Amino acid sequence: MFRTALVLTLALAGPALATQEYILPSLFDVSGVAANDVLNIRAEPDAGAAIIGALAPDATAIEVVEERRGWARVNAAEGSGWVSARYLSYRTDVWQEGELPAAFRCLGTEPFWDAKVEGGDLVLRSPEDRAGDRRAVQAVLDTGVFRDPARVLVARDMTLFSHPQICSDGMSDRLFGLSATLVIHGDSPRMLSGCCTIQP
Template sequence: MLRCLCAVLLLGTAAAAQSEYPRLHDVAGVAADDVLNVRAGPGASHPVVGELAHDARAVEVIRVEGNWGLVNVPETVGWTSMRYLAPRVDGGIGNAPRLICGGTEPFWDIDIRQGQSATVKTPVNYEFGDIFTVGLLQRAYNPLEKWVLQGADGARDLSVVVARSYCDNGMSDNEYGFDATVIVTGPEGYVLSGCCHLSE
């Protein structure tokens, strides 16, 4: 009985730790004349597929396996040692300063600066975008972790629902840890679906 209880507690701890991701980190402990390797798999024996600068900031770790974290680098995704990644105080979705989402069919993106503004760009308005004044992301408590952001531009209302979930934008080999639905109601409203990543 005690062994079963310990196993449940360990599984619960692992699940809680994994639920902290995606999360922003800064590269730390890498010499100024060196880079942090990004590898094809979670281990030093895997080939190098990319690199991070010795002073890279706001690196989003999507998920972890052991001491390795999955990160996006240009045109691919790979694994890097968590030993050289320092978690940021403002690194979680609830307090990250910026969230960027996008999708295809149609191509669109939204740049969210919590407590300030959200700019939605679609093929119809890509030059300037629709700019909404927004509050902070609020946690919606249910078995699937979701966050909700609300805003307005005077004539229309904006709602963004972000779920912590695997997401593939269909445009690149990158992987994302957040799925998003953007809903604009009012004159010429629209609904968009895509993936998100944390930024600064």
């Protein structure tokens, strides 16, 4: 009797409760907003807070970096704000074993750097090197925990560590859901720190 009730409860609650809970950051689609309306982005996780932006009713692949009491933190322009989580639908295709989301990218300041995978290479760019330093990717490692976004990207003479943590780029009011540490090997090893995003 209890088992039947539990299955029915999960079925009525929808897929978010029927599957293992996601780990942020992850991507969501706007859902349940009227076609002639928008999903407001507010300065604080409160329905009375100032509106600082909006998402279209058909917006997709919105990166959520934090949740708080039914509100989801998203980035808009150069700032960070909150939308009601009840109007977001979780995507199950974001974090796959041994893979990176298509838009995965890391960046940092002091010094400025940007790294992402292009054509099987990890490409590290800086203001002084726009073409980028390309290193062949050898492996993408994960924890083995279902939907855990922590990743280690192993490339020739470079290793990029990324794990879930609220992170600031130090240059804007945006907040990211992944921190990054990039280790460059070789005769003069060095370490860069920053944040990562999966927002397309």
